[in-house]
Amino acid sequence: MNAYPFTLIKKETDILHTPTLLVIGGIHGNEPGSYFATALLSQYYTIKKGNLWIVPDLNQLSIQNNSRGVNGDLNRKFAEIDPRDPDYSIVKDIQTIIREPQVGLILNLHDGHGFYRKEYQNTIFNPNAWGQTCVIDQNTLDDTHPFGNLNEIASKVRHRLNGNLIENYHLFDVRNTNTRFDDEAMKHSLTYFAVTHNKPAFAIETSKNLPTLHHKVFYQLQAIEGYMKIMGIEFESSLELNPDIIEKILQNHGSLTINNNLYLNLKDLKNSLSFIPLQSKQNDFEFSHPLGSVRRNQQHYDLFIGNQKISTLIPSYYPKEKCSDLITVLIDGKYEQMTFAKDFFATADFKIVNHDPNTRVNIIGFTKKGAKDESNVRITLKDLDSKYAIDTFRKSYRIEFYRQNCFCGMVLVHFK
Known part of the structure; x- marks a missing residue:
């Protein structure tokens, strides 16, 4: 079980001899490009050399509420935080992870307003915008560090991103906040906390003004791959970095x-x-x-x-009853066995084979007059009342098992 108030996913090959990249999404709950990118990173990437740690949901309550921060701006609490602050455990736990000796580089993912330009063009394209930037707090770390030249590394990633733009105006640049001398607010940020502990840290900001979520995720993943290659982390991905493919994958909720x-x-x-x-x-x-x-x-x-x-x-x-969870189903004329919390697909029909007189089967959406137990009955899609389907296409139905007044378990049937 994860003891943190957020999820920490570790993909490791050699924790003793190779550095670890820590990627953090969701510090702001209204910046979905950040946390959906980390979700796909955890689902579709395999690490072959090096180590990758992923926090996809640092600020889960704010993510649910699509809010920058339901308890205030979490990214302004890293210099100091009151122990009574609801975000206290989040800040302290991620600070501990950042300070872990094996963590060699930190990425904090964001979606920012507008499109950063060094010269003012309009309210969207201007020097105060954060979107489409690789953000650093200073040019280099004070100590010699293999990834301590922050400006050089961010510039390499910027070059990689600009070589594969969806539209030319999506151009990326490096934004140096020069935090120590010029930006009092950023002194309270996660990346500056990391830098003050001699940890190379970068923010990736895709633009909130990009037209779709999959555009943001496309650029975030490209940037992450760039940082992994700079660190010598070798990986394989089953996900093609293509905006249209990413759009389809984002619809898979598991x-x-x-x-x-x-x-x-x-x-x-x-x-x-x-x-x-x-x-x-x-x-x-x-x-x-x-x-x-x-x-x-x-x-x-x-x-x-x-x-x-x-x-x-x-x-x-219902009270939970310990029942035998081995279920026999006749699916399109073929017998199959499964356990609770599974699903199966039927083309023509199915039948739940039940030999236990103490167990009652309830097929939600099916009614047979006078029958308390709906096992041992051949069921087709036409036999089911579509208003009881669990899906919008009305082809998936619940099959529940009870013993007396206790619930044993459930399986799902999907008609093709």
């Missing part, structure tokens, strides 16, 4: 397992699901997506992928 006995495929999930069998006191939500999170809101549960609310679960509370 799946959710609850209490290890209930499974939901989050693809095309309806925006509200009722009578979900949960426990009254404590429920364990496990998302396959690194940005998956849940927020209890009075009598229901809101499911999020990053700042996107996927669905709301309206529960029915």
Whole structure:
């Protein structure tokens, strides 16, 4: 279990002899390019040499609320923070990680306003804009460090980015805040905290004025790859850096397992699901997506992928019963066995084979007059009431198992 108030994903090959790149997304909850880029980095990249640590959701509550910071600007709390501040544990824990000896370089990802230009053009293109910049706090570190020439490294990444622009006006530049002498506010930032501890640190700022999320993620991932190559980190990616491909992948929200006995495929999930069998006191939500999170809101549960609310679960509370979780299903004439919290696909029909007289099967959306147990019945898509489907295409349905008044578990059927 992760002991931090955020997620830390480690991809390591040699922690003793090669440096680690620490990539942080979500310090500001209304900058989705940052945290969706780190999500794809954790899902689609394999490290072959070197080490990569990823924090995709540093400020999870602010991400859910699509807010810069529900408790104030988290990126202005690194010089000092009151122990009573709700963000205290976040700041102290990430500071500890930054100071880890093996961490050799830190990237803090952002989406910033406008497009940075050294000379004023208009309110979008000007020297006060942050978008499309590789940000450094100073030119070099005070101590000799293999990655201590911050300006040179940022310039190399800028050159890489500008060689593969979607549009020419997306041009990147290096922005040096000269924090120690010129920027009092930035003295409280995460990157300046790192620099003062002799850790090379950079911010990547894609523009909030880019037209789509996948544009931002495209540039963020390009920049991260540039820093990995500079550090000698070798990697393989199953993701082609193409904006159109990234757009499709961002629509994949993965799946959710609850209490290890209930499974939901989050693809095309309806925006509200009722009578979900949960426990009254404590429920364990496990998302396959690194940005998956849940927020209890009075009598229901809101499911999020990053700042996107996927669905709301309206529960029915049941005690959990320990039942045999081995299920036999006849799918299109072929027998298969599975356990709770799984799904299967049927083309023509399916039948739940149940030999346990103490277990009751409830196929949500199917009704057979006089039948309390809906096992051992052949079911086609036409037999199901579409209003009970869990997906917007009305092809996915819940199959629930009960023993007396206790909930055992659930599987999903998807009709092709």
